[in-house]
Amino acid sequence: MEDRNRLQYFFIALKGMAMGAADVVPGVSGGTIAFISGIYEELISSINNINLGLFKVLKNEGFKAAWKKLNGNFLLALFSGIAISVVSLAKLISWLLENQAILLWAFFFGLVVASVYFVGKSIEKWSLSAVIMLLVGAGIAYYITTLPVSENTESLPFLFLSGALAVCAMILPGISGAFILVLLGSYKTILDAVHERDITVVVTVAVGAVFGLLSFARLLKWMFKNYRNPTLALLTGFILGSLNKIWPWKKVLETKTFGDKVVPVNEASVSPLTFDGDPQLLYAVVLAALGFSLIFILEKTASKK
DSSP: OOOOOHHHHHHHHHHHHHHHHHHHSTTOOHHHHHHHTTOHHHHHHHHHTOSHHHHHHHHHHOHHHHHHHHTHHHHHHHHHHHHHHHHHHHHHHHHHHHHSHHHHHHHHHHHHHHHHHHHHHTOSOOOHHHHHHHHHHHHHHHHHHHOOOOOOOOOHHHHHHHHHHHHHHHHSTTOOHHHHHHHHTOHHHHHHHHHHTOHHHHHHHHHHHHHHHHHHHHHHHHHHHHOHHHHHHHHHHHHHHTHHHHOSOEEEEEEEEETTEEEEEEEEEOOTTSOSSOOOHHHHHHHHHHHHHHHHHHHHHHHOO
């Protein structure tokens, strides 16, 4: 793992903040931001370092050696950034989703369109298998965006599974962990448990998330090592297929109430020209262009060591 100075760790924390901001929005994945900002594979490798070997190093060589093997400074900077962003931006993002939804979705739509280009660009050689994986990824992600929402469920094994699946989605570019929780019907249960400090539910979901993160990171690392191009094509497909979820102009077909929040759970994408209401087309195009440009800036800074 790289040796870095404080300024470089500060920039990693900023990338974490960008990931956190994306994860707060149901439909946008922090994994996409990690990929574009050049830290995705290091994140997967660092998570993979959490294994029995790490505890042996801790026992035999001490904390400093174990921290270095873990790539602890990188993970600390990144997850601190994510935490700061989630805590500080959650209210702002919620307000924007309620009051300026078209403009917020337009910004993220531009950002994700640029992401498709940059992740696809990292595929060194296009082959038949890469094209098939791209189409499979796009098909799966699009299908997920059209699924009906499950009824709320409170069984602990199901909540464990929800935590595992949501965290897998969170580190996959293109698929949002928050959206997976809404689909599974466990969003409200987990939200209520956090508010009411229901330790049993919170710990069950957290253990599921840790299990999902560690096992899924191993699979991703193996895929990158053995099938790099098809894996990148699959991830590009995931991002491409998720565009349906974040199209700014929607017709709401069905809503559900989560506590005091009314969340649209079934929507159809419509043209801005047939949108029922003010489509805010000019502002939306400007913000989409801003989101698109931001990815180019992120990529430029990521490529400068």
